[in-house]
Amino acid sequence: MADVKITLKDGSVKVYPKGTTVYEIAKDISGRLAKEAIVGEVNGTTVDLSYEVNEDCSLNIYKFEDEEGAHAFRHTSSHIMAQAVKRLWPETKLAIGPAIDDGFYYDFDTDHTFVPEDLEKIEAEMKKIVKEDLSLERFELPRDEALKLMAEKGEDYKVELINDLPEDAVISFYRQGDFVDLCAGCHVQSTKKIKSFKLLNLAGAYWRGNENNKMLQRIYGTSFPKASLLDQHLEMLEEAKKRDHRKLGKELKLFALMEEGPGFPFFLPNGMVVKNELLNYWREVHKEAGYVEIETPIILNRELWQTSGHWYHYKENMYALKIDDEDYAIKPMNCPGGMLSYKTELRSYKDFPLRMAEIGRVHRHELSGALHGLMRVRAFTQDDAHIFMLPEQIKDEIKNVCHLIDSIYETFGFSYHVELSTRPEDSMGTDEEWAYTEAALEGALKELGLDYRINAGDGAFYGPKIDFHLKDSLNRTWQCGTIQLDMQLPQRFDLTYIGSDGEKHRPIMIHRVAFGSIERFLGILIEEFAGKFPTWLAPVQVKLMTIADRHIDYAKEIEAKLNAAGLRVSLDDRAEKIGKKIREAQMEKNPYMLILGDKDIDNQTVSVRSRDLGEVGAMSVDVFVETILKEIKDRSKVALFQAKAAKEA
RNA sequence: GCCAGCGUAGCUCAAUUGGUAGAGCAACUGACUUGUAAUCAGUAGGUUGCGGGUUCGAGUCCCAUCGCUGGCUCCA
Numbered sequence: 001m002a003d004v005k006i007t008l009k010d011g012s013v014k015v016y017p018k019g020t021t022v023y024e025i026a027k028d029i030s031g032r033l034a035k036e037a038i039v040g041e042v043n044g045t046t047v048d049l050s051y052e053v054n055e056d057c058s059l060n061i062y063k064f065e066d067e068e069g070a071h072a073f074r075h076t077s078s079h080i081m082a083q084a085v086k087r088l089w090p091e092t093k094l095a096i097g098p099a100i101d102d103g104f105y106y107d108f109d110t111d112h113t114f115v116p117e118d119l120e121k122i123e124a125e126m127k128k129i130v131k132e133d134l135s136l137e138r139f140e141l142p143r144d145e146a147l148k149l150m151a152e153k154g155e156d157y158k159v160e161l162i163n164d165l166p167e168d169a170v171i172s173f174y175r176q177g178d179f180v181d182l183c184a185g186c187h188v189q190s191t192k193k194i195k196s197f198k199l200l201n202l203a204g205a206y207w208r209g210n211e212n213n214k215m216l217q218r219i220y221g222t223s224f225p226k227a228s229l230l231d232q233h234l235e236m237l238e239e240a241k242k243r244d245h246r247k248l249g250k251e252l253k254l255f256a257l258m259e260e261g262p263g264f265p266f267f268l269p270n271g272m273v274v275k276n277e278l279l280n281y282w283r284e285v286h287k288e289a290g291y292v293e294i295e296t297p298i299i300l301n302r303e304l305w306q307t308s309g310h311w312y313h314y315k316e317n318m319y320a321l322k323i324d325d326e327d328y329a330i331k332p333m334n335c336p337g338g339m340l341s342y343k344t345e346l347r348s349y350k351d352f353p354l355r356m357a358e359i360g361r362v363h364r365h366e367l368s369g370a371l372h373g374l375m376r377v378r379a380f381t382q383d384d385a386h387i388f389m390l391p392e393q394i395k396d397e398i399k400n401v402c403h404l405i406d407s408i409y410e411t412f413g414f415s416y417h418v419e420l421s422t423r424p425e426d427s428m429g430t431d432e433e434w435a436y437t438e439a440a441l442e443g444a445l446k447e448l449g450l451d452y453r454i455n456a457g458d459g460a461f462y463g464p465k466i467d468f469h470l471k472d473s474l475n476r477t478w479q480c481g482t483i484q485l486d487m488q489l490p491q492r493f494d495l496t497y498i499g500s501d502g503e504k505h506r507p508i509m510i511h512r513v514a515f516g517s518i519e520r521f522l523g524i525l526i527e528e529f530a531g532k533f534p535t536w537l538a539p540v541q542v543k544l545m546t547i548a549d550r551h552i553d554y555a556k557e558i559e560a561k562l563n564a565a566g567l568r569v570s571l572d573d574r575a576e577k578i579g580k581k582i583r584e585a586q587m588e589k590n591p592y593m594l595i596l597g598d599k600d601i602d603n604q605t606v607s608v609r610s611r612d613l614g615e616v617g618a619m620s621v622d623v624f625v626e627t628i629l630k631e632i633k634d635r636s637k638v639a640l641f642q643a644k645a646a647k648e649a
Numbered sequence: 650g651c652c653a654g655c656g657u658a659g660c661u662c663a664a665u666u667g668g669u670a671g672a673g674c675a676a677c678u679g680a681c682u683u684g685u686a687a688u689c690a691g692u693a694g695g696u697u698g699c700g701g702g703u704u705c706g707a708g709u710c711c712c713a714u715c716g717c718u719g720g721c722u723c724c725a
Contacts, residue, residue, distance in 0.1 A: 105720095116654070203720030204652025211722050215652050218720070246718095250660085259698075259716050317723085362725085367650050368716090370723060382725065458724095467725095479725060517725040548682040575682065583686035597684055607684075615685055 064225045072186040074099030076136060077194050077223035079187070082106045083179035084125035085219075088118075094181065095157040095207060095216050101475070102233070103222030107205055109157065114217050119199040122219070126197065133192040134176040146171040150182060157207065158182045196230035197223035240473040245526035246373040252531050252539070252589065254522075255374065263371045263378030265519055270539035273568065274525075275518055277537050279359060281411070281635065282383055282515065289404050291355040291385055296337025298361060302327035307492055308336040309428055313461045317364045334360035335486070335511055338386040339493040342507075347497040349390060352507070353397050357385035359518075374523035375478055381518040387510040388495070394508055398444035398466070398483060405468055405481040405514045412525060413637050417477070418450050419467045421458035428462055428488050437485040438464045462488035468516075473527040480516035480524065485509075532611060535591040535639070536632040538568070543590040545572040545581040547597030555596045558606060558621055565625045567632075586611060591639065592628065608641065616641045 064070050078097040081104070085092050089112045097106030108114075141149065143162065150158040161182060162171060174183045176191055188194070199221040207213035224230040241247070249255045254271035257263075267275055283293070299321070305311040310318065310332065319330040331337065338356055347354065363379045370376050389397050409416055420442055423434045441464050445452050452466070459465050468481030486509045489495075496504040515521035525533070535541050542562055546555045552573045562569045570590075572581045578595060585593045593609040599618070600606055606624055608616040631640040 113653075201719055202653055205721045206651075209721070211651070215721075217652070220720080257717090262716065364724080367723065369650065369652095369721080371717090376724075380725065482725070513725065515725085520725060545685095546682095547684055550682080575680095577681095577683050577688060578685060579683090580687050581685090586686055593685080595685065599684075609685060 068186065071099045072188050073194070073225065074104040074223055075183075076187045076191065077197055077221065078104035078106050079136070079174065079176060079179065079181055079183070080126050080129050080191055080194060080197075081122060081199070081219065081221060082108075082181060083129055083176065084122045085110075086179065087125055088121060093157055094155055096161075097181075099186075103200070103220060105218050105220045107207070107216040107218045109207075109214065109216050114202050114219065116202065119202070119219070123197070123199055126194075129177070130191050130194050132177060133190055134179075135190045136187045137175045138172055138187075139175065140170055140172045143171060146173070146182070149173070149180070153180070155182075193225070194223050195225050196227045197221055198230060198234065237474070243473045243527050243530040244373075245375075245472075245523040248526050248531040249374065249523075251587075252526075254526070254539075257373070262368065263366060263376075265374055265377055265379070271522070273539040274522060274533065274537050278515065278518060278521070278525075279383075281536075282359075282408075285404065285408060286355075286357055286385070289355070289400070290353075291357040293357045293359070294338070294341050295358060296334060296341060296360065297331070298363075299323075299328050299330055300336065302329065304336050304340070305329050308339070308489060309462065309492060310336070313426065313428070317366070319363050319365055330363045331360070332362050332364045334358050334362060334382060334384040335386065335489055336493075338384070339489055339495060342386070342388060342495055343493065347388070347495075347507070349497055349499050349505075351388075352497070353387050353389040353393055355385055355387045357383070360384045374519040375472070377517075377519055380520065382513050383515045383518065385512055387512065388490075388497070388507040389510070391508055394440045394485070394510075395444045395447060397510060398441065398485075399448055401483050401510065401512050402444070402448055402450065402466075405483075408514050409468070409470070409481075411635055412528065414470050414524070414528065416468050416470050416480075418445065418452040419455045419458075419469065420445060420452050421455040421460075421465045421467060423464065424457050424459050424461060426461055427459070433487050434464065437487055441466055441483070441485055460484055460486075462486050463511075470521075470524045472524060473530075478516075478520055478524060480521055481512075481514050482516060483510060483512040486511050532589045533591075534635065534637050535628060536635045538589070538591050540570045540588065540590045541568045541628065541632070542592045542594060543570050543572060543581075543585040543588070544594045544596060545578060545585065547578055547595065549573075549575060551596050551598070551601065554601050558594065558596065561621055562625065565629060567625070567628065582609065594624070610639050610641055612639050613641060 064073055075098065078099060082094055082097055085106070085108055086094075089110050092108050092110040092112070095107035095109060097104065143165075146162050147159055150162060158181075165171060171182070172184060173180055174187055199219055201220050203218045203220065204215045205218040206215055222230070222233060224233065246257075249271070252270060253268050254274065255268055256266040258266060286293070302311060302320075305318070311329070314332055318332050321328050321330070337360070338358060341356060342354075359381060361379065361381050366376060366378050371378070387397055387401070420438075422438055427434070445466065455467070463484050463486040465482050465484040467479045469477040470480050471477050490506050490509050495507055495509070497507050499505045525537075533539075544555050544559055544562075546552055555571055555573060559569055559571050572585070574581070578597075582593060582595075589611060591611050593611070595607040595609060597607070603618065604620065605618040606621055607618045608624055610616050627640055630636075634640075
């Protein structure tokens with residue numbers, strides 16, 4: 001393999017095998033992942049050194065494909081956007097403008113209200129800046145000079161940021177032409193590198209994410225080193241729109257959201273089939289995992305919510321009402337009812353772990369602006385369970401729940417990430433209790449070897465939690481499963497059990513969900529499968545269609561057989577062409593179509609067409625039923641007829 | 650709740666500078682009797698989200714309100 005000769009800025013020469021990635025070269029030379037990133041590529045046998053080195057770092061070259069490279073690239077894009085905005089509206093004050101997963105944003109404070117047309121103007125100005133080929137120069141200033149510089153420029157937000165930096169912080173700036181920004185860095189060497197970009201949307205955002213602060217105007221954008229990559233990304237966004245669960249939910253008649261009940265979804269017959277299948281599956285696996293099921297009331301009195309603490313800690317989110325002059329509230333969570341259920345009997349340590357599940361419908365008054373299809377609603381169904389146990393059972397039980405959740409997600413083929421959320425500011429309980437419970441959850445995660453990230457201060461007010469997050473079609477993540485260790489409610493409700501010593505003790509309680517919310521899970525499910533549910537979930541599993549009216553009797557005969565086999569069947573016996581019936585069935589995303597005509601009557605067969613595989617061929621009804629029943633029983637994610645076709649071939 | 654944008658037939662969208670709402674698909678009726686992604690013809694369908702205002706005249710402009718979308722905040 002040919003070697004690549006690289007001349008470094010200090011004049012020294014290094015030789016690498018051709019094909020070595022720039023990233024590896026950078027690591028090799030610098031011996032570490034340096035804080036400055038530069039985007040570059042090895043082409044052929046030479047390396048373009050023109051964009052090579054920062055003043056205070058050794059050679060650090062990253063490709064756009066590396067996280068650091070993309071980050072630097074987008075961060076520079078963000079600076080270019082800010083520079084463009086400052087040129088167009090000089091009075092604008094800059095807040096923060098970081099790189100994010102798929103692009104970048106910048107928060108601005110200006111009297112000018114940005115409208116969508118402004119994005120084009122800003123893009124045009126950005127193009128100029130890119131063309132000007134401005135190099136990004138880093139410089140550091142002592143605190144007082146840094147403050148002076150930003151104050152002179154009227155950048156109040158930057159002044160605040162500098163004031164909040166720790167004493168020993170290095171205060172760095174980046175300059176590109178006439179534009180200077182307080183910035184810790186990671187930039188490409190020149191504005192010229194930002195080949196393709198697009199500003200995507202406008203949004204409001206509170207300064208520092210605090211709703212008591214001023215609302216700034218945020219502009220989101222994305223950028224790529226090649227136009228083709230940008231096009232590809234924009235195409236992906238278009239594709240994602242097509243699988244949006246709100247769109248598909250309407251098209252497939254799964255659910256409806258109406259003005260009459262914002263945030264309160266209606267489940268239509270098709271959606272109800274999917275929901276019930278999900279619940280059937282859920283009950284099956286939970287029974288196997290040793291759970292019992294209960295149901296508690298939707299409405300309970302004020303005293304209960306005071307006991308639980310919700311009346312004070314969750315009041316803004318609760319729907320309250322008066323009944324016979326007494327205060328009641330609609331449950332926002334199932335736990336208090338679960339506590340009362342626990343207390344209906346004297347419990348023994350021998351009953352532990354006691355796993356009480358509840359498919360509970362809860363109502364929460366979410367902010368109107370937070371509502372989002374099925375993902376964020378005001379009434380939803382939690383697949384809840386409260387598990388009561390001994391302290392020494394905590395780790396194993398958390399592991400059990402993690403396994404259960406994992407196996408459920410695996411059934412749908414979902415990948416997920418885990419977060420551990422710790423004590424929030426507004427919380428109940430002692431420091432010791434929090435330390436103990438947080439350690440218990442983290443210990444279980446570590447023993448399981450699960451990757452997780454810590455979400456400091458994001459726990460529930462009554463305990464720390466482990467969250468399982470799934471992604472929607474736009475890669476936005478949604479919390480679904482959660483496991484919360486709760487030492488508050490057992491105390492507040494004075495829950496006890498009789499231990500082996502014959503004395504009363506306080507049980508440990510886990511509060512957990514796997515789907516999280518059936519509604520949200522269904523939303524994720526729709527987007528993941530783009531509406532093409534696996535057969536076991538599909539509202540209509542088999543669509544029968546006649547070629548001509550004379551085939552209707554035979555079709556009804558087949559329909560009866562499939563019905564008898566427990567399949568969800570629908571017959572299209574309209575006097576339409578078969579092409580049209582197939583087209584409509586495909587659009588309804590029915591997994592299987594049976595085409596019935598003269599040949600089928602003569603041979604006593606059905607002609608099978610699969611939504612995913614196309615024409616499968618003719619077979620006897622019995623063979624068809626046998627195969628599809630297996631596919632359903634296995635909760636297969638793919639059509640089993642594919643395997644059959646492969647075997648025959 | 651906050652910032653911005655949007656709201657026309659069941660769905661997807663039209664409607665010059667304000668001039669009196671239209672198309673495709675779906676639906677319905679009829680003809681056609683069809684072999685793997687759209688047969689043809691006809692019929693019907695809208696107080697332009699709701700409520701005010703400006704105007705000779707408002708889907709177009711203004712105000713208010715409800716809802717939706719993208720974010721922020723919050724959270725399953």
